[in-house]
Amino acid sequence: MFGSLKALPADPILGLLAKYREDANPQKIDLGVGVYKDEAGHTAILDCVKNAEKYRHDNEDTKVYIGPTGSPLFNEEMAKLIFGNHKVLSENRARTVSTPGGTGALRVAAEFIRSCKAGTTIWVSNPTWANHTGLFSAAGLTVKTYPYYDYENKTLDFEGMLAALKEVSADDAVLLHACCHNPSGMDLSQEQWQQVAEVAKDKGFLPVIDMAYQGFGDGLDEDAYGLRLMADSVEEMIVCSSCSKNFGLYRERIGATTIIGKSAAASDIANSVLLSVVRCIYSMPPAHGAAIVETILNSDELRHQWYGELKEMRDRINGNRQLIVEKLIENGVTRDFSHIVRQKGMFSFLGITPEQVQQLQDEYSIYMVGSSRMSIAGIANSNVDYLAQSIAKVL
Ligand code: LMR
Numbered sequence: 001m002f003g004s005l006k007a008l009p010a011d012p013i014l015g016l017l018a019k020y021r022e023d024a025n026p027q028k029i030d031l032g033v034g035v036y037k038d039e040a041g042h043t044a045i046l047d048c049v050k051n052a053e054k055y056r057h058d059n060e061d062t063k064v065y066i067g068p069t070g071s072p073l074f075n076e077e078m079a080k081l082i083f084g085n086h087k088v089l090s091e092n093r094a095r096t097v098s099t100p101g102g103t104g105a106l107r108v109a110a111e112f113i114r115s116c117k118a119g120t121t122i123w124v125s126n127p128t129w130a131n132h133t134g135l136f137s138a139a140g141l142t143v144k145t146y147p148y149y150d151y152e153n154k155t156l157d158f159e160g161m162l163a164a165l166k167e168v169s170a171d172d173a174v175l176l177h178a179c180c181h182n183p184s185g186m187d188l189s190q191e192q193w194q195q196v197a198e199v200a201k202d203k204g205f206l207p208v209i210d211m212a213y214q215g216f217g218d219g220l221d222e223d224a225y226g227l228r229l230m231a232d233s234v235e236e237m238i239v240c241s242s243c244s245k246n247f248g249l250y251r252e253r254i255g256a257t258t259i260i261g262k263s264a265a266a267s268d269i270a271n272s273v274l275l276s277v278v279r280c281i282y283s284m285p286p287a288h289g290a291a292i293v294e295t296i297l298n299s300d301e302l303r304h305q306w307y308g309e310l311k312e313m314r315d316r317i318n319g320n321r322q323l324i325v326e327k328l329i330e331n332g333v334t335r336d337f338s339h340i341v342r343q344k345g346m347f348s349f350l351g352i353t354p355e356q357v358q359q360l361q362d363e364y365s366i367y368m369v370g371s372s373r374m375s376i377a378g379i380a381n382s383n384v385d386y387l388a389q390s391i392a393k394v395l
Pocket of ligand 1: 032034035182
C-alpha cells in the first residue's frame with residue numbers, strides 16, 4: 001500500500017523552522033513562522049498563563065472526557081471576546097465549540113460547510129495563509145481566489161477584491177481575515193469592511209472569518225470591528241479563532257469555531273451537525289489550553305494582566321516595523337519600504353524576489369518565507385543592523 005506514495009516537499013512555513021534550528025550561524029535570524037518573540041528572541045510563556053496554570057493545578061479535580069463541544073465556559077468567554085455585546089449573542093444565535101488550534105477551527109468549519117453542501121466553493125484572498133488552500137481542499141471544498149494584495153503598489157487591491165466578490169454565487173463561502181492579514185499585513189479599513197459586508201448581504205454568500213491575531217492589530221475590539229459589522233449585515237456566518245498568538249498558547253492547540261445561524265432554532269440544528277463533525281474527526285478537543293484561557297478571561301485580575309501583556313506584544317511588533325524601515329534608510333537603501341509601517345500584525349511582505357529571499361537564507365542565515373513574508377516579531381535591537389545590512393546587500 002505505502003509503495004505508491006511519493007515524498008512531499010516540507011511545509012513552506014514549518015519546513016523553514018526546521019532549517020533555522022539546524023543553522024549553526026550565531027547571527028541567524030528567524031523571520032519565518034508566525035510566533036511572537038521578545039527582545040531576546042525568546043517566546044516566553046505569558047505571566048497570566050503561568051498564573052492560570054497554577055490555579056488550575058491547585059483546583060482542577062478531574063480529567064474525565066469533556067465532550068465534543070469542549071468547555072462551555074471557554075466557549076462562552078470566546079464568544080464574548082469575538083462579538084463583545086453584539087446582538088448575535090443576545091439573540092442566542094451563536095454556537096461555539098473549542099477546537100485544536102485555529103487550524104482545527106478552520107478544518108471543522110470546512111467539514112461543516114461540506115455537510116451543508118458537498119463540493120462548496122470557498123473563495124480565499126490572493127495571497128492567503130499557505131495552509132488555507134490545503135486544508136479546505138482536504139475537506140473536499142473547491143478553492144478559488146479573489147484579488148487582494150497589489151504587489152506593485154504594496155497596498156490593497158480593493159477594487160479587484162470587490163469586483164470579484166460581486167461575482168460570487170449565493171452557494172459559495174468567502175474566507176476573510178478579520179485582522180492582521182496573513183501573509184500581507186494589509187487590512188481592510190472600516191469603510192472597506194462596510195462595502196464588503198454590503199456585497200455579502202447582497203450576494204448571499206457565506207462569510208467565513210479567520211481571526212488568528214485578535215489583539216495584535218489595533219486592539220481586541222478594534223480587530224473584531226469588521227466581523228461584528230459583517231454580523232450586522234448577514235444572517236449566517238462562521239468565525240474561526242485561535243488562542244495561539246494572543247495567549248501565546250501555540251503548542252496547547254486551542255481555538256474555536258463559532259457558527260451564527262438565522263435564529264436560535266436554526267443555530268441549534270447547525271450545532272448538532274457541528275458536534276457530529278467534531279465527533280467524527282477527533283471526538284473531543286484537548287482541554288488544557290481552554291482551561292487556561294477561561295481562567296484568564298473569567299478573572300478580572302488575570303484578564304487585566306493579559307491585556308497588559310498583549311499590548312506589550314503589539315507595541316513591540318509595531319516598534320519593530322518602524323525600526324526596520326529606519327535602519328534600511330540608515331544603511332543607504334533608497335527603495336521605499338514604508339508600507340511595512342502602514343501594515344498590521346505579525347507579517348509584511350518585504351517585497352524582494354524569491355532569489356533574494358534564498359540569498360538571504362544561504363549567505364546570511366536570515367529565514368523568511370519564499371514570498372518574502374517576514375515575521376516582524378523576529379526583529380530585535382540586537383539583530384536589526386545585521387538584518388538591514390544584509391537586505392541592503394542583496395538588493
Ligand atoms: C504562520 O503563518 O506562520 C502561523 O500561522 C503558523 C503556521 O501554522 O503556519
